[in-house]
Amino acid sequence: MSEQEIKLHIPPAARKAVSQAVLKGDGAQRIALRALYFDTPDRALARAGVALRIRLEGRKWVQTLKMPGPDSITRLELNHPRPAAELDLSLYQGTPAADVIAALNAPLSIRYETDVKRITRKVRTRYGTVELACDSGLLRAGALELPINELEFELVSGRQQALFTLARRWQQQYGLIMDLRSKAERGDALATAAQEISRSDSAPSHGDPQRHAAIQAFWAPRMACSVKLDGDASSAAALTAIGIECLEQIVHNAAILAEIDTDGHYRAGRPEHIHQLRVGIRRLRSAWRLFQDWVEAVPDSLTQDIRGHFNAFGNVRDGDVLSGTVTPRLLAAGMPPVPLPVADSSTALDPRTLASDPAFQGWLLDLLGWTLGIPPAARNGTRQPVPAPTTEGNLADVARAVAAQPTATGELRTPPTLRRRLSKRLQRWHLVMVRDGARFAALSETEKHELRKRGKRLRYALSFATSVLPAARSRAYRKRLTAVQELLGEFNDLVVAREAYRSLTAQHPQAWFALGWIAARLDALAQEAQVEFGRLAQLRPFGR
Template identity: 45%
Template sequence: MVEQEIKLYVPPAAREAVKARLTKLPGPRRVRLRAMYFDTPSRWLARHLAAIRLRLEGRQWVQTFKMAGADSVSRIELNHRRPGPELDLSVYAGTPAEPLFAALDGELALRYETDVMRLVRQVRVRRANIEIAYDVGAVRAPGFEAQINEIEFERTAGWVDALFGVAIDWVKEHGLVLDARSKAERGDALARAGTVLAQALPEDEARVRAAQRAQLDAPVGAAKLDLPADATPALALQMLSQSAFDQIVRNAALIAMAPAGADMAEHVHQLRVGVRRLRSGWRLLRGWTTLPEPALQEDARRFFQAFGAARDTDVLLDTVFPTLEQAGMPPLARPVRAEGDAAGMAASHAFQTWLIELLRWLASLPARSAVSQAVAGNDGAEPYAPLAVARLRKWHRAVLRDGARYRELDEHARHALRKDVKRLRYGLGFARAYFESARLKPYLKRLSTLQDVLGEVNDLAVARGYFLQRAHAEPAAWFAVGWIAARLSALESETVREVEALGKTRKFW
């Protein structure tokens, strides 16, 4: 059985309105669901994006296996009624689950539990039936617990496209937040934290608990992407877009759910890295396969810039001001960080709608198994690897060309060079499987250094504009303007040196 659903977090301010709306819909049903999830000590199932549980649904025990499906909203789900809370793996003979259980690397044991009260409703929309399930409860592992307050929209019949329309309607009405984390994913994270806590010495327990709790909400970086050697541009588009989307949506959810006053600067940075990776991947593949519609691409640019404004403030307060104060800047009041700016953008209807539309586009792509069959040479499909390598070499030459005349570039052109360096770096990340590691690593290291230098140039250029605005009324700001000018001059020489060093580095091809 294939399950297709969209899950959204329900913020505190929306909960009463969501309940009230649900009570007006047909099919009233409330059920308490208590589930136990199992895995091996090495997390064999979790590492393969799968989970098995025993759940008491009213008075009936149900054994359920889930694993990732063909697209971003689909899951393989196998349900079997059980007379009691005992696992029976024999039911998976001849199913997609059989290979995973045949290769288990240890005994299955209880890892975490969930306990929720579910309110279920059915709605009929054009060409589809949608089941709405509102879950309130908790997921628990030894030593840790997390609250659950989420609503799921599952297609039970008809066109899957209707699922996205319903989700967007509820987002617009109630300010819901797309959350890609399943209960199993959250429970597995709690169980890992509990394992670390259990190994801590008594005197270290409080410190370890705090560190593990922080790790549960840590920013999400880019996952390693391994494209098949015979990938076509269509398969590359699907895989790199899904990878970037996962990074974006997970950081966005954490930002939107963060308590007031939480430091989310790194989450904002990682969200923007995800958007940059997405746009770089699309740029890399332009002309070789069908990209998303222009409106979706334009929104990616627009939201990247919007979150960039929030990051500029973070850099000013957390990096530039401390550096200037240490350098001897006279007392100068710091700007007030706009409370909730990034959180408000992450939770906004416009941004959440873009995420769901991006999810709709990802789900519309052919199933990965089908795309994977269109290997190089079949059905006229061109191989991705040589196309990507040729384009990356072109981008490399453009960076060296523009970098060689860096002193002559105006501020706009220097910013464009920084974007080109980032695009090249992310593009290499999408094609690293096609290069020798011994060649690629030194090149990436040098490219990363150049990116860091250009990043500091950009941050200081933004800060200079801020201090110039204040300098006419606050003379102390002139210190900042002068210090930044001197530092930018030094960075100009450093940039030229780094470009020259990149040109002398052994090429990645």
């Protein structure tokens, strides 16, 4: 069977209130859960996205296998009662998990475990029934432990909208924080860290660096990942796949910045998490522009909020670039030290506060709900009703239900393939960009900034479309476009730094050194960028 669920982290200040609220309703139950998770030494199951556990639920043992579903909130779940804490892999013969189990080439052993106190209650909404599960406990792997404090919303029956409506209500009331990682994903990462630390303990001469590296790897920033598209897929299905990948990058980095694993006892979030969160937002905005007019317009609430959140995290990012990147170069060039302005702690928001903000978290939840059900653009102003996915449905069914819409004459018209659409749009973006880039040095500051944004949009769009484009030509183009973007990125960083140092000249005359050095570097970068744009213009990766 498939399960659809949303999991939200409960911050310390809300834990008592949330558990009491779950207990208040009719049918609330308490249960103790102890689970043992299995895998091979080389993590064969985890690498396949599969979690295999045996769990003591009260006094009963249940063996459960979970596999990825069509989206971030859906998983295939196979449950089997067991007489004791012993695995029986023969149970998966003839199931969707059969191939994964048959491919195992090493014995399974316990990799990590969870010990949880759960409170459950079913809630009926106008859209369906949802089961709440409030979990508190520990996740263990070797000598390491992580806290578990989360509220799960699982769809029992009805429409997917029931999940999002209820989760949004609780999220806003209690300041809950989205985390797309399952207990299994957290456990697998923790077990990897425990193994690395164990190895470092056996090598005292290198112990501390290895231990530090293992801890840093556990909370490493989530980078962008590739998306493999079907060149004949619908635009809605393609944008859903891209949107989910971007959302996972945003949510993961936001969760680390919100310190959901550490409760403030350890600052896991770093400037790179902020950067990668903003990269995820940029990629998402680029995807929306790439598919504009091919799917239904993104709701205004999502597009307006995305700018505000992007800028809020950007204010923190600009300070990091100034102090960590530009200033060291100026000092190395001979600039006398200049005291940088310190943000007013009474008004400035730190990354943890920004990432935990209910408005930002509510936007993430709304964004996930919209992305999972993107409808295609209406034709001639009309569109047939699209059925909402249910617990037994698949989002692909929705795409198929709207794939063929009638024209004004009532005839069915085959739309251009996704591959063709993407190639034409990317080619048009390329031509506009190289046209303006050919006169980069003469552009105004505003025009340079807009050109840089168009270049980022093209680079992200190209990364989405790579799987449906000619590999050799697109690879060469990406390399050349990356070179252009690196120059434009440095140009932008220096423009931001120039404004910061300009504001310091009255109190600190030595800041004039920075302005002179920056001006000279900006002139050199403008000339270099113009040359790179000329080289880029010679490539034809999209057209014939």
